[in-house]
Amino acid sequence: MLLGKSMKIIKYSELDKETKSQLNRFIDEEFGHIPIVMQTEWATPDWTVILYQNNEIATFYNIIDRKIIINDIEVKIAGVNNVITPKKYRGNGYASKALRETKDFVFNELNSKFGVLLCAEALIPFYEQLDWYKVNCPVYFEQSDGKKLWKANTMLLTKKNKLNPKKIDLNGLPW
Numbered sequence: 001m002l003l004g005k006s007m008k009i010i011k012y013s014e015l016d017k018e019t020k021s022q023l024n025r026f027i028d029e030e031f032g033h034i035p036i037v038m039q040t041e042w043a044t045p046d047w048t049v050i051l052y053q054n055n056e057i058a059t060f061y062n063i064i065d066r067k068i069i070i071n072d073i074e075v076k077i078a079g080v081n082n083v084i085t086p087k088k089y090r091g092n093g094y095a096s097k098a099l100r101e102t103k104d105f106v107f108n109e110l111n112s113k114f115g116v117l118l119c120a121e122a123l124i125p126f127y128e129q130l131d132w133y134k135v136n137c138p139v140y141f142e143q144s145d146g147k148k149l150w151k152a153n154t155m156l157l158t159k160k161n162k163l164n165p166k167k168i169d170l171n172g173l174p175w
Helices: 015-032 094-101 105-107 121-128
Strands: 007-011 045-052 057-072 073-083 115-119 133-135 139-143 146-149 153-158
Touching: 007 094, 015 057, 045 094, 057 094, 073 094, 094 105, 105 133, 115 121, 121 133, 121 153
Parallel strands: 073 115
Antiparallel strands: 007 045, 045 057, 057 073, 115 153, 133 153, 139 146
């Protein structure tokens, strides 16, 4: 799906090898040194949003399309991860633009009830400007050695009313 001539949403499985390799390099440079990232098994994305500038990746993020459990109720969500703007393009609002312009895709095309983001403390103010909000409840996820408790921040994006969950189970690997 093309949104304007500089942004596209593509199934992750349909990305060409070179683009996947480039995205993985950006991810490794940005997050590869962080202990929680190195010690965790991560879900494979379902979708990738890429905003191009001068035929180069100016920002991107991935979406995991999944049903999770919130307060013992199964809910369809869009898990957002790896929102990255390469250093060359930072400070231009590209990540904000990509996240804002793909809200309709998340809520209307994917029919997600919520956006869910696992987030570093320093990034909370950025996401709050885009209508995400931090939730304070236990968040569980799967790893090959069993269910674990997420120890960092979790944020939600809602179409309408904010939810204050008592418990979230990601129902699989985190993103």
